[in-house]
Amino acid sequence: MRRTTLTAAVAVLALTTGCGAADMTRQASPFANARGARTVTLAVPSWVGAQANVAVAQYLLEHELDYRVDTIQIDEVPAWDALSQGRIDALLEDWGHPEQEQLYVREKKTVARAGGLGVTGHIGWFVPTYLARQHPDITDWKNLNKYASLFRTAESGGKGQLMDGSPSYITNDKALVKNLKLDYQVVFAGSEAAQITQIRQSAKKKKPFLTYWYEPQWLFKKVPMTEVKLPPYKKGCDADAAKVACAYPHTPLQKYLNADFARNGGRAARFLKNFRWTTEDQNEVALLIADRKLTPEQAAKKWVDSHPSVWKKWLPR
Amino acid sequence: MTETLQPPARQTTADTPVFAVQGLWKVFGPRPERIPADPELAALPPAELRERTGCTAAVRDVSFDVRKGEVFVVMGLSGSGKSTLVRCLTRLVEPTAGAIAIDGEDVRAMDRARLRALRRHRAAMVFQHFGLLPHRTVLDNVAYGLEIQGVGKARRREKAAEMVAKVGLEGMEHRRPGQLSGGQRQRVGLARALAVDPEVLLFDEPFSALDPLIRRDMQEEVIRLHREEGRTMVFITHDLQEALKLGDRIALMRDGRIVQLGTPEEIVGSPADDYVRAFVRDVPREQVLTVRTAMRPAAADEAGTGPAVRPDATVAEAIEAVARAGAPARVMDQGRCLGVVDSDALLEVVAGTAPREAA
């Protein structure tokens, strides 16, 4: 405790006497680069696919490139801010945040693009395939009102339930329900894990459900689902968040690095720029983590051991 | 913290009183200063005063002198204002009106530094519930007053150890107040007050929280200290026995006023009013009154014979002497016979029917 006091006092003293400007948008995490070890801090989003990216990147950075990796769970939008401030070094899977990209990449130049992840993402509304077989016309949004009573639950009241997952995900669902005049209520499960639990419980009893879901996702292998067609996506139709009345786009997922890290991050930065895999690769690791309950590290090891040809190309020479 | 302000030259003569208090008032409540200023308000009885102004007068128009070397006792029931009065002397409680002088110097005119010097060097107080610092040892409690004055550690410890010995607590220097009995704690309080070597000791009901036996020990202790050092003492108590035992002079207070001021003998022998009379009714008069009360001029044949007693001997002592000799006793002062007391006169004192010539 005495030592703490002393260090804190010295730190404060140094600060107040060296009274220059202090830009807090350029302060790294206090836990980074401890004891001379080169540390990379990666953002872990809350969905399993992105955790798979981080698990493999972390495993390779630690075992092939001798870095120490810190991971921080952080949601997408705050991650951009943290990335800009250098509190995290890399964001490996972004689903498209045009506003943030405009601000941080183009205007402030504190975040740098690091290429595509190699995976294309798509968000949509899904019903279980067993339900689609029973009612083939349910896969068109125009018929959803007809079936609203099928999806009624305790939480949605008199309306049909459209289940959404984590509050942090990109979603236009509330606006869609309103603008398409659907007799539905958006219910948030609170987290993706909760949503998956709900989906599996329903699937076990072959109950009908309508859910916000996305590809790539390992769960499709466990619970086959069919997408409900929304009015087709056209460029710019989702510009005004309140007036959206079209489907979600297909997004090639992007990687971003902190600008300083991209310039001075050495082998780690180059490695992360090279990191690029396929939907199948990601799903394989994600399934190991989420369904087989391996730790991310074990899952990554398993994948790394069986796919050397893929990751060998990522290592900087 | 070394305040070595020397008091300005005082005209201290032998008969300058240590404390001279004139027309002192202490009023609690909203705008207290208007009460002593307005003769009509000042004359109101307490209940009416509170009703009309919301104020309580704890001390009302009190005047007295404390002479050098005497034990001056202020005595009264709880709520009579005696504790407030003693706190006014060093302005622990700020007086509302009146004058206080210590050795002729105006206390109310003192600035903060002079007042601190007064409290540090000239008057020390002993409290009813001791007021000790529980986190300090006995020794450090006793040395506390010296520490406040800025005395060095070694010197103040030495002095404190001396005081601890003086009050009979040797061997307990390193205990904490929490480990002492009530009587021992008050000895620490006494030692703390003595350690700063003050001109006056102020006692605020110091023994009323103690058991009767221990109280008597402590009273003896005070008498012993007074006899040895001759220090001036102001002693507050609600216990008449204690007042009579310790006091050279007693001020009896009621509702903030002094109803009678006099020697124990005067208070018991000639109460000023019915309140005082009721107060002293149960006092064993023969223990307090002296033979002067019962003395008559000696008849010619009595001047040479019979037992001799001093003029300040109590009636009780004279009774014993008379009973032993079977004859009237002579009151002798430096070989001169002032008069005689016989059994009839002594009996009259005990019965309370004696003429009050000593008033």
Added chain:
Amino acid sequence: MATITVFPSRLQLPGALRRPAVAKLAVLAVAAAVLVPLLNSRWTNGTWPHELTVSLTRPLTAASDWVIDNRDSNPLFLYFLGHVSNAVVLSVRAVYLTLLAAGWAGVTAATALVAWRVAGARLALGTAAALLACGLLGMWVPTMQTLALMAVAVLASVSVGFLLGLAAGLSDRLDRVLRPVLDTMQILPAFAYLLPVVLVFGIGVPAAVLATVVYAAPPMARLTALGLRGADREVLEAVDSLGATARQRLLTARLPLARKDLLLGVNQTIMMALSMAVIASVIGAGGLGDRVYQALASVDVGAALAAGIPIVLLAVVLDRVTCAAGERLGADDGRRTAGWAYVALAAAATVAAALAARLAGRLDWPDAWTVNIAGPVNHAVDWMTAHLYSGVPYVGGTADWAGRFTSWVLDPVRSALLWLPWWSVLLIVAALAWLIGTWRTALTAVLAMAATGVLGLWKPSLDTLSQVLAAVAVTLVAGFAVGIAAARSARVDRLLRPVLDVFQTMPQFVYLIPVVALFGVGRAPAVAAAIVYALPAVIRITAQGLRQVDAAALEAARSLGATGGQQLRQVQLPLAREALLLAVNQGVVLVLAVVIIGGLVGGGALGYDVVFGLAQGDLATGLVAGVAIVCLGLMLDRVTQPTRRRAGKGA
């Protein structure tokens, strides 16, 4: 003699209550009779009228955008907030690096020695064991991160709190200003503090530390002021009578006399800081809390437990050691042993341990020494999910209970609250607050409740309120029952005491883990966590209140031949009324705090809005929800707060 004291108190109480109560209700009824038709003609719909809401979204979004745009250019940020943030980062980093440099052996040795010095050998062993357990669970580095953050936050909280408390303790005017503010801060849920700091500092350690300081400093300030004000008057008078200057008086008497309160303040600050440091993982505090947060997002109970156990161990160790240190210091037993020699010894031992570990190449916790509990725990949870979760014959599974609780209790309460016209909710709040307090409390409560409507969050606020009410009802029934049992049986009390001790020191966050395992996700687990969190305090206050009932009154009742039940109903409960009301108040405040955090496990309502605001960087939504939480907390406290004001005056 004593019987006389029993019966009048029983008979007088309702009588004394009745007259002013009727008067107050009559006033409210008149007010209602005048206002309600007026309001009804204007807004026929029962829900909060749209015209009475003020949307803060635009200005708050503008403010948030301004902050992001100007954070790297505005002088306020560059020359003040930037330095604050920098100081936090640097000091946390310094502590963290020191801890890492000492290595696991050094840290364990040093903390055990400190614990030995201040709290004795047994606690030293416990401390060492707890730290080793953290390493064993593979959580050494996160534990050190949390410790580093805590060290800085506690130091800052204690200094800030001490200075505030000093000011309030010495100046009556400041005390009058500060006291209600501190009292109110004390009842607010931790979650509400997160957003304002995020607005200014962004996500990350500085924001986490500052939120922790804001949350943990008030108890220190309150207790410092209390200690300074509570000092024995005669001692202070004695100090004055010896001619002490104001500074001497403060340094040698007032502060030492208040040391028990000061140490209690430090203890409370540490516990609150730990609780907050864990919750602040939501805004990027890192460390153990982050591991729990990550695990919760994937409902990985095993991983959550592996991070939760070190948190609990830290909490228990920190609490016990600071408590023991306080008791030793407060004991006045004159044991003051050589300090410097000991410090040197501890430093030497630390350095030796660190060097030994470094030479052995074991500075980091060896990977081989970790025990992976996540796997087995998850197996157990899976087994439970498969066998106990649903469809257990006769009793139903835990998920079924949760479902039933939702549809039979939570839904009806929520529907009822939403069905009530908004003005009648306000009237009920006014009536409750006025009956129990003064017109001032009633006014505060009504204004606070109305503010949630004005903010446009009437519905989610009532949703949160319905969860709070359900949780409080269960907590009180269970808490009073157990509390009465503990008060009546020494054995129950002995059994309960250590359990309550541990439960009361655990940070709020930890409670979310087991309930998710048992009840899945939704409002029911949030309510369950709230119940478990609030129960210990309610039990303890109830038992203490009943036990402290005047023994003479009880004896008198017994001498008249009262049965145990009669004694309880006629003597103990009426005489312990104040304690029971306090239990209700504490129960409500604690339940609210956890119901809000329940937003992380699907509790919805206001807590969800805060999570959403943080997750989407939509600070406007989060901040408005945060303010609504504050208002709700204020309202609930005022409605259940009995005599604290009167007691406060005397102190």
